[in-house]
Amino acid sequence: ELKVEQNPLFLSMQEGKNYTIYCNYSTTSDRLYWYRQDPGKSLESLFVLLSNGAVKQEGRLMASLDTKARLSTLHITAAVHDLSATYFCAPEMDSNYQLIWGAGTKLIIKP
Amino acid sequence: DADVTQTPRNRITKTGKRIMLECSQTKGHDRMYWYRQDPGLGLRLIYYSFDVKDINKGEISDGYSVSRQAQAKFSLSLESAIPNQTALYFCATSVGGALTYNEQFFGPGTRLTVL
Numbered sequence: 001e002l003k004v005e006q007n008p009l010f011l012s013m014q015e016g017k018n019y020t021i022y023c024n025y026s027t028t029s030d031r032l033y034w035y036r037q038d039p040g041k042s043l044e045s046l047f048v049l050l051s052n053g054a055v056k057q058e059g060r061l062m063a064s065l066d067t068k069a070r071l072s073t074l075h076i077t078a079a080v081h082d083l084s085a086t087y088f089c090a091p092e093m094d095s096n097y098q099l100i101w102g103a104g105t106k107l108i109i110k111p
Numbered sequence: 112d113a114d115v116t117q118t119p120r121n122r123i124t125k126t127g128k129r130i131m132l133e134c135s136q137t138k139g140h141d142r143m144y145w146y147r148q149d150p151g152l153g154l155r156l157i158y159y160s161f162d163v164k165d166i167n168k169g170e171i172s173d174g175y176s177v178s179r180q181a182q183a184k185f186s187l188s189l190e191s192a193i194p195n196q197t198a199l200y201f202c203a204t205s206v207g208g209a210l211t212y213n214e215q216f217f218g219p220g221t222r223l224t225v226l
Binding site for chain 2: 004009031033041042043044045048050088090092097098099101102103104
């Protein structure tokens with residue numbers, strides 16, 4: 001069974017700071033997805049990581065995937081208030097293409 | 112117009128009632144999913160369908176049933192609602208096919224409260 005652990009689950013930070021969210025998973029998976037959810041809203045796809053060493057960047061967010069370490073990271077550079085949201089990682093099971101979801105990291109960025 | 116729609120958006124019902132949540136999509140995707148979200152627990156898969164004739168149980172299918180009426184429509188039923196089914200329910204779609212990846216696109220969600 002594929003298990004996913006996000007760390008931290010809650011993060012409060014100041015604008016302008018850098019930080020990294022970690023996503024560890026327990027079994028082999030070559031694909032991983034990051035999503036954003038605003039309070040009371042739906043989930044929005046942020047990044048699709050399809051192979052070992054994949055790196056994607058969008059604005060102040062950068063995601064990477066290390067399939068050998070079973071680790072993905074979401075790095076925030078010079079955080080701004082608009083990035084406040086809950087972020088989910090979801091590796092894809094090789095056997096049946098299902099996404100297994102982390103519990104989410106609630107990010108609060110204070111002005 | 113939204114690509115994935117869900118109805119109703121909010122529903123309050125009583126224990127023992129039968130409830131149907133509906134999902135429609137205009138994305139032309141083959142695969143559809145129903146998830147529930149509880150605070151602090153991420154998303155949990157209830158049922159998924161890879162095409163009209165393919166329905167599969169997910170992690171937490173007990174107490175739920177589904178119907179895939181067409182490629183574009185996937186309904187979730189609670190035969191006899193109970194309070195611990197109070198949650199936010201999401202429908203999602205993905206393209207499908209062996210050579211594609213499984214990026215999922217979500218509807219707006221249905222907030223269900225069972226009293």
